[in-house]
Amino acid sequence: MNTLTIDIRKAEPRDASAIADVHQEAWHGAYSGIIPHRTLTSMINRRGVDWWANAIRKAATVLVVEIGGTIAGYATIGKNRARELRQQGEIYELYLRPEYQGIGLGSRLFKAAKNRLSDHGLRGLVVWALEDNHNALAFYAGNGGRDVAEGVEVFEQKALKKVAFVWND
Numbered sequence: 190m191n192t193l194t195i196d197i198r199k200a201e202p203r204d205a206s207a208i209a210d211v212h213q214e215a216w217h218g219a220y221s222g223i224i225p226h227r228t229l230t231s232m233i234n235r236r237g238v239d240w241w242a243n244a245i246r247k248a249a250t251v252l253v254v255e256i257g258g259t260i261a262g263y264a265t266i267g268k269n270r271a272r273e274l275r276q277q278g279e280i281y282e283l284y285l286r287p288e289y290q291g292i293g294l295g296s297r298l299f300k301a302a303k304n305r306l307s308d309h310g311l312r313g314l315v316v317w318a319l320e321d322n323h324n325a326l327a328f329y330a331g332n333g334g335r336d337v338a339e340g341v342e343v344f345e346q347k348a349l350k351k352v353a354f355v356w357n358d
């Protein structure tokens with residue numbers, strides 16, 4: 190029997206190319222048919238290897254989940270950006286390669302992200318998901334989130350509703 194090691198850790202610059210790949214595949218899978226094609230393509234193209242290398246070095250914390258040496262997903266985390274919500278931490282993004290979805294890795298990555306935010310002294314957590322992303326809504330509700338607020342994102346004149354899930358300490 191082969192044993193696969195699952196490791197969740199902070200991303201390093203050498204992970205940039207794999208994360209750019211995950212980002213591209215996961216965003217195509219999650220948002221094709223929801224976000225207009227042209228906008229989605231340009232959002233994906235903006236986030237190439239250099240963008241990710243820079244993000245890992247400077248910007249928000251990027252976590253990766255690695256399984257048997259493959260980067261299967263990433264999460265970006267930091268301070269909550271929505272002033273109307275009192276939770277201090279936020280998971281900005283949490284994405285897995287399509288072939289690694291539905292086997293529990295998302296839940297593990299979510300818990301690791303949540304723990305890391307609270308280790309940094311940030312109390313409570315917010316995640317936003319597009320209302321049309323039914324898998325994400327089921328995932329966050331299944332992981333104990335309460336949907337407390339709504340917002341709107343406009344993509345190429347198409348307005349899409351988004352939902353905020355929160356967890357309190």
Ligand SMILES: CC(C)(COP(=O)(O)OP(=O)(O)OC[C@H]1O[C@@H](n2cnc3c(N)ncnc32)[C@H](O)[C@@H]1OP(=O)(O)O)[C@@H](O)C(=O)NCCC(=O)NCCS
Nearest residue numbers: 219284285290291292293294295296318324325327328331
């Ligand atoms: C959403 C996502 C992060 C979930 O991670 P995952 O590893 O696939 O989910 P898990 O296997 O840990 O599942 C945990 C729970 O989430 C829910 N869930 C996950 N995938 C689901 C799906 N396709 N449909 C319905 N519910 C789903 C279930 O309630 C599941 O509970 P169960 O184990 O009792 O069935 C992952 O599927 C993903 O990256 N999707 C595409 C990108 C995305 O939408 N990211 C979120 C953007 S806000």
